[in-house]
Amino acid sequence: MVLGATxxxxxxxxxxATGATGPIGATGSTGxxxxxxxxxxxxxxxxxxxxxxxxxxVANSGSTSAAVFDFTIPRGDVGATxxxxxxxxxxxxxxxxxxxxxxxxxxx
Numbered sequence: 855m856v857l858g859a860t861x862x863x864x865x866x867x868x869x870x871a872t873g874a875t876g877p878i879g880a881t882g883s884t885g886x887x888x889x890x891x892x893x894x895x896x897x898x899x900x901x902x903x904x905x906x907x908x909x910x911x912v913a914n915s916g917s918t919s920a921a922v923f924d925f926t927i928p929r930g931d932v933g934a935t936x937x938x939x940x941x942x943x944x945x946x947x948x949x950x951x952x953x954x955x956x957x958x959x960x961x962x
Contacts, residue, residue: 899924906931
């Protein structure tokens with residue numbers, strides 16, 4: 855039997871389906887603990903009165919490890935007028951300071 859020359863390469867076929875996931879491997883050993891970090895600090899900074907109707911706010915003017923919290927608190931609305939108080943006791947008589955009154959009192 856006599857064979858002819860090899861033909862051209864054909865077009866690539868479609869991608870096959872993804873195969874099944876393999877088994878999960880063993881868990882590795884636990885690493886060593888890290889060193890302890892420095893403790894953070896928190897301090898109160900300024901307190902400012904904000905305009906009425908605004909929201910209260912807190913801002914950190916320090917750092918993430920040394921926080922300084924500055925507060926803004928809005929001023930409240932003006933309250934209602936209170937009730938009139940009771941009349942006070944009568945005070946002692948005062949001294950005359952008007953020269954005309956003094957002259958009239960001494961003339962009597």
